Amino acid sequence: MIELSNVSKTYGNGAAAVHALKNANLTVPKGKIHGVIGLSGAGKSTLIRCVNLLERPTSGSVVVDGQEMTRLSSAALNRARHRIGMIFQHFNLLTTRTVFDNVALPLELMGQKRQAIRERVGPLLDMVGLTDKANQYPAQLSGGQKQRVAIARALASEPQVLLCDEATSALDPQTTGSILELLRDINRQLGITILLITHEMEVVKSICHRVSLISDGKLVEDAEVGEFFTAPRTQLGREFLNDFLQLTPPKELIERLSDTAGEHTHPVVRLTFSGDAVSTPLISRLARECGVDVSILQAKVESIQDRTLGLMIAELLGTPAQTQQAMTYLESHQLQVEVLGHVQRNV
Amino acid sequence: MSSAMFNLILQATLDTLYMVAVSGVLSTLVGLPLGVMLYVTRPRQILAKPLLNQALSIVTNIGRSIPFIILMVAIIPFTRMLVGTSIGINAASVPLTIAAIPFVARLVEGALNELSPGLVEAAQAMGATPWQIICKVLIPEARGGIMTGLTITVVTLVSYSAMAGAVGGGGLGDLGIRYGYNRFNPTIMLITVVILVVMVQGFQSLGDYLVRKSDRK
Numbered sequence: 001m002i003e004l005s006n007v008s009k010t011y012g013n014g015a016a017a018v019h020a021l022k023n024a025n026l027t028v029p030k031g032k033i034h035g036v037i038g039l040s041g042a043g044k045s046t047l048i049r050c051v052n053l054l055e056r057p058t059s060g061s062v063v064v065d066g067q068e069m070t071r072l073s074s075a076a077l078n079r080a081r082h083r084i085g086m087i088f089q090h091f092n093l094l095t096t097r098t099v100f101d102n103v104a105l106p107l108e109l110m111g112q113k114r115q116a117i118r119e120r121v122g123p124l125l126d127m128v129g130l131t132d133k134a135n136q137y138p139a140q141l142s143g144g145q146k147q148r149v150a151i152a153r154a155l156a157s158e159p160q161v162l163l164c165d166e167a168t169s170a171l172d173p174q175t176t177g178s179i180l181e182l183l184r185d186i187n188r189q190l191g192i193t194i195l196l197i198t199h200e201m202e203v204v205k206s207i208c209h210r211v212s213l214i215s216d217g218k219l220v221e222d223a224e225v226g227e228f229f230t231a232p233r234t235q236l237g238r239e240f241l242n243d244f245l246q247l248t249p250p251k252e253l254i255e256r257l258s259d260t261a262g263e264h265t266h267p268v269v270r271l272t273f274s275g276d277a278v279s280t281p282l283i284s285r286l287a288r289e290c291g292v293d294v295s296i297l298q299a300k301v302e303s304i305q306d307r308t309l310g311l312m313i314a315e316l317l318g319t320p321a322q323t324q325q326a327m328t329y330l331e332s333h334q335l336q337v338e339v340l341g342h343v344q345r346n347v
Numbered sequence: 348m349s350s351a352m353f354n355l356i357l358q359a360t361l362d363t364l365y366m367v368a369v370s371g372v373l374s375t376l377v378g379l380p381l382g383v384m385l386y387v388t389r390p391r392q393i394l395a396k397p398l399l400n401q402a403l404s405i406v407t408n409i410g411r412s413i414p415f416i417i418l419m420v421a422i423i424p425f426t427r428m429l430v431g432t433s434i435g436i437n438a439a440s441v442p443l444t445i446a447a448i449p450f451v452a453r454l455v456e457g458a459l460n461e462l463s464p465g466l467v468e469a470a471q472a473m474g475a476t477p478w479q480i481i482c483k484v485l486i487p488e489a490r491g492g493i494m495t496g497l498t499i500t501v502v503t504l505v506s507y508s509a510m511a512g513a514v515g516g517g518g519l520g521d522l523g524i525r526y527g528y529n530r531f532n533p534t535i536m537l538i539t540v541v542i543l544v545v546m547v548q549g550f551q552s553l554g555d556y557l558v559r560k561s562d563r564k
Contacts, residue, residue, distance in 0.1 A: 052472055074476075081474035092469035096487050096561070106473040108483065157473070 001161060001193040002028040002051060007060035009046050020046040021057070022217040028210075030160075033187050033194040035204040035225075037240065038214035044197035047214065048163050051195060052084045053077060065160050082110055085154030085192075089166035091146040093138040099125070099149050100134040106156045124152040128182065144175035151182060155190070162186070164196035168203060176200075180207050201244035205229065205304055213237050226307040230274035231336060247298055247311050249340060257341030265342035266315050267323050268297070272336040273310035282333055283314075292318035292326040315343065352535070355522060360542055362436045363518035366508040369440040371501050374447030378500075379493070381407070381448065382455025383481055393467060393477045410449035415507050418442050419514055439516030443507055451500050458492025459485055491562035498554025502547050509543065519543055 009021040021043045028034040038044045049055035050062055053069050062069040067080055093102050103124055107117045125131045128148040138146055147167060154162055164183065168176040184207045187194055198204065204211045204225060211228050213221035213236060221234045232238050242248055249257070249268060257268060273282075278301070283294050299312040316323040327337050385407065387393050388400040413421070419442040423433045426441040462485065470484045486493070509520025519539045527536025 054468060054471055078474035078476060081472060084472070086469070086472040088465055088469060090463070090465055092463065092465040094466065094484065094488055096490065105470075105483065109470075109473055109475045109479055153473075163472075 001030040001032075001065060002026070002034075002195055003061075003063040004047075004050065005061045005063075007047075007050055007057045007062060009043075009050060009055055010058045019217050021050065023060070024050075024214075024217075024219050026212060026219060026222075028193055028195055030193055031187070031191045032209045033184070033196070033207050035208035035211045036195070036197045036214055036219075037199065037201065037204055037211060038197075039199060042214045043217040044199075044214055045165065046217075048165050048195060048197045051161075051163055052081055052086060082106070082157040083159050084161045084163060085157065085159035086163040086165065087147065087150045087154050087167045089169045091138070091143075091150045091170075093146055093149055093153075095138055098135050098137055099130060099141070102138065102149055103152045103156055106153060110157060120156060121152075124155060127155075127186075128152045142175075143171050144179060147171065147175075147179050148182065151179075151186070155186065155192075160193060162192050162194045164194060164198075166198060167196065169198065169200070173202075176202070177206070183207055201240055205244075205302075213240070226274075226304055229302070229304040230272060230307065230309050245300055245302065245311055247300055247313060249297060249313050253297065253343065256343050258343070259341060261320065261342045262344070263320075265344050266317050267327070267342055268313065268315050268340045269327065270338040270340055271310075271312045271314060271330065272338075273312070274307060275334060278308045278310045280333065282330065282335070286326055286329060290318070290322055290326040290329055292316050292322050313340070355526075356535075356538060356542070359517070359519045359522040359539070360546075363505065363508050363520070363543075363546070366436050366440050366443055366511065366516070366518055367501060367504045369437075370443035370447055370504055370508075371497075373440075373444040374451050374500065374504075375497060377444075378448045378451025379455055381452035383459065383485065385452055385456040386459040386485070387477065387481065393471070393480055407449040407452055410445070411453065413446075415442070415446050415510055418446055419511060434515035436517045439508065439511035439514075439518070443504055443511060446507060447500055447504055450503065451496065454496030454499060455489075455493055458489040458496055461492055462488050491558050494554060494558045494561055498551060498558070501550045501554070505543060505547055505550065 004024055004026040007021055007024045008019070011018045011020060024047060026034075036044055036047060046055055050057050051064060053062065057070060064080065064084060069077065069080060072080055094105065097105065100121055103121045104117045107120060122131070125134055128151055130145060130148055130152070133141065133145065138149065141149065168179050171179060180203060183194060186192055196203065196208070208225050211223060211225050212219050213234065215236050221228070221232065221237050223233070228237065229241060232241050247270070253268065258265070261267065286292055286294060295315040295317060297313045297315060299310070302309045302311070316326055318326065330337050381403070385400065385403055388396040388403065390397050390400070422442055422445060426438050427433050429441055430437045432438050466484055466488060467480055470480045475483065508516070508518050509523070512518050512521025512524055515521070519542055523536050523539035526532045527539060
């Protein structure tokens with residue numbers, strides 16, 4: 001439904017040129033929710049604006065619903081944009097229009113008749129649960145309600161695609177949850193393809209099917225969400241994941257960690273379980289089969305869509321040969337083992 | 348006060364109101380579109396035309412920089428061509444309008460500049476044409492700021508119209524100068540000043556009321 005090929009965007013030229021986007025390739029199939037995650041300044045905003053040509057790419061091709069967007073005349077581009085809804089971090093509602101009239105705006109722009117507009121806006125407000133607010137002004141609404149109005153407005157022209165530009169970043173966690181739920185319902189009920197950009201892993205985790213990681217204008221990783229949360233392939237991906245899971249060893253332990261193993265040291269490892277490994281009592285088997293004791297420092301279980309993800313930071317207590325055997329054993333059971341360092345035991 | 352004096356004051360008040368009304372309406376009719384043009388032709392705006400923008404900006408600045416008293420005299424031939432005379436309230440309305448146009452334009456441009464760029468972006472994402480963005484987003488959303496600007500303009504026109512009196516324009520300024528100053532009649536001077544003050548207060552209150560009504564923020 002959305003296909004970006006070799007999309008680059010450069011601002012300015014010569015020495016002052018800023019390469020906001022470098023050869024980005026992205027495909028979002030029909031009916032999927034695709035997230036693009038990255039830090040601020042990574043190029044997320046530019047990327048999503050290249051889809052509806054709010055930013056015109058310097059080079060590359062943008063195909064939405066089979067149409068090459070970069071080659072459309074301005075009239076054809078406006079028609080194409082009717083099929084692409086967009087919502088924003090700061091909602092961008094018109095302050096001088098009521099909720100009803102805000103939702104009606106895209107239909108007015110398309111030149112629809114009053115009667116047709118009324119028939120369309122009613123059900124939309126119903127869907128986002130704001131029928132009773134139809135005659136209020138945006139200033140009277142909460143952030144979550146404003147975003148609901150914006151969603152209704154974006155859906156008014158019956159788009160095939162919905163672009164979400166940090167749609168929940170200005171909202172509190174609870175409101176974020178309800179907006180994400182609404183987006184998921186829309187995706188399921190209307191089959192609308194959603195491309196969203198965010199810096200919050202929570203957003204990706206709760207509604208995306210697939211995720212891309214953007215860094216310094218480049219898409220560095222592209223994976224199914226379950227895969228990304230269990231086995232990110234890049235360093236940045238791991239950083240995002242650890243940040244999200246907040247599973248970093250205690251500070252006091254980090255200070256004692258050394259990179260090299262010695263005779264009286266024990267490895268501290270981060271174990272990532274996914275799939276069947278989660279439900280297998282591996283730790284107790286480890287003690288029995290390898291003679292290694294496991295001291296658990298931190299542990300967490302997350303469910304990511306249909307997958308379960310277990311994370312643990314643990315110290316393996318045994319002789320170097322035993323701990324080595326233990327790690328091999330764990331790896332053979334599809335666990336990811338990452339040695340964070342070694343600590344000296346104060347015996 | 349004699350009834351002749353009263354009639355003089357009444358006539359002068361009506362003359363002032365007439366000049367302010369005519370120049371206020373005409374300068375808005377021209378200044379509003381000019382202000383919108385100044386805004387939308389800026390670089391990176393919806394109708395970005397940097398050269399045209401520069402040209403409009405320079406012309407506007409010239410209009411703003413000429414002192415009103417000089418403008419009034421300088422355009423006498425133009426005024427005469429337009430209304431057939433260079434004295435009287437119709438003649439005075441010409442320089443008042445000319446002076447107020449760039450004033451209105453800059454205030455409108457400023458009001459548009461206050462809007463969040465996100466509004467235009469949202470409208471573009473909906474497939475709005477530049478004309479639709481101007482009519483359905485920019486002007487309605489900025490109407491509070493535009494009202495504020497027009498109120499400032501009308502108040503300024505009241506004081507400019509008093510200056511127009513100095514060159515035979517009629518109105519309260521003219522009355523104050525001729526009777527109050529030249530004929531040493533402090534009562535007339537005081538009355539004209541009081542009427543001007545009341546008039547300005549009235550316009551300001553009306554403007555504030557309209558701004559409140561149109562602003563939903």
